[in-house]
Amino acid sequence: KNQVEQSPQSLIILEGKNCTLQCNYTVSPFSNLRWYKQDTGRGPVSLTIMTFSENTKSNGRYTATLDADTKQSSLHITASQLSDSASYICVVSRNYNAGKSTFGDGTTLTVKP
Amino acid sequence: SQTIHQWPATLVQPVGSPLSLECTVEGTSNPNLYWYRQAAGRGLQLLFYSVGIGQISSEVPQNLSASRPQDRQFILSSKKLLLSDSGFYLCAWSGSSGLSDTQYFGPGTRLTVL
Numbered sequence: 001k002n003q004v005e006q007s008p009q010s011l012i013i014l015e016g017k018n019c020t021l022q023c024n025y026t027v028s029p030f031s032n033l034r035w036y037k038q039d040t041g042r043g044p045v046s047l048t049i050m051t052f053s054e055n056t057k058s059n060g061r062y063t064a065t066l067d068a069d070t071k072q073s074s075l076h077i078t079a080s081q082l083s084d085s086a087s088y089i090c091v092v093s094r095n096y097n098a099g100k101s102t103f104g105d106g107t108t109l110t111v112k113p
Numbered sequence: 114s115q116t117i118h119q120w121p122a123t124l125v126q127p128v129g130s131p132l133s134l135e136c137t138v139e140g141t142s143n144p145n146l147y148w149y150r151q152a153a154g155r156g157l158q159l160l161f162y163s164v165g166i167g168q169i170s171s172e173v174p175q176n177l178s179a180s181r182p183q184d185r186q187f188i189l190s191s192k193k194l195l196l197s198d199s200g201f202y203l204c205a206w207s208g209s210s211g212l213s214d215t216q217y218f219g220p221g222t223r224l225t226v227l
Contacts, residue, residue, distance in 0.1 A: 043218030043221050049215050101159070
């Protein structure tokens with residue numbers, strides 16, 4: 001069964017601290033993995049996308065890693081800001097399979113001053 | 114640049130009433146279009162996707178339906194709403210090179226069925 005599991009479910013950190021969110025998947029065959037940020041009451045916005053051959057990708061203070069062998073990805077946020085408070089969603093897509101993206105339930109991050 | 118619009122932004126409807134949510138995309142042609150539902154505190158559930166006008170694929174059985182009357186217009190409908198239809202409905206588009214491409218989401222519609 002194709003699944004995407006994210007951990008932790010929720011996380012509270014202080015402003016300025018770093019944090020790492022985890023994503024484990026069993027989706028096969030693998031096409032790409034994306035991380036989205038979803039502010040409360042808004043649509044998700046893409047942060048990074050990685051294919052099989054990529055093991056790290058950065059977008060400002062966000063750095064995503066991918067280990068295709070262990071089927072794990074992480075999203076590292078450095079020097080967190082209050083505006084980082086949001087839900088972070090991991091999405092894994094299968095090759096050549098129309099509409100088949102599997103979404104994780106997300107990690108809710110709260111950054112406190 | 115491409116933009117995606119959804120309306121209405123919020124909607125409160127009684128059980129048994131009909132539903133019509135609209136999504137339009139600007140600045141691109143022949144996009145792949147998607148409808149998702151997100152229950153409170155939960156992940157996104159793909160409801161429908163479309164690769165072209167009149168082409169609709171359903172991911173889950175339900176009392177909802179979708180239509181694509183024009184290239185950049187995607188409509189989500191129901192003849193009779195259920196309480197369980199409450200949620201946050203998101204429309205998304207992606208390029209036509211593949212359905213695993215990055216999806217760009219609209220602002221969403223918050224539906225409450227009473």
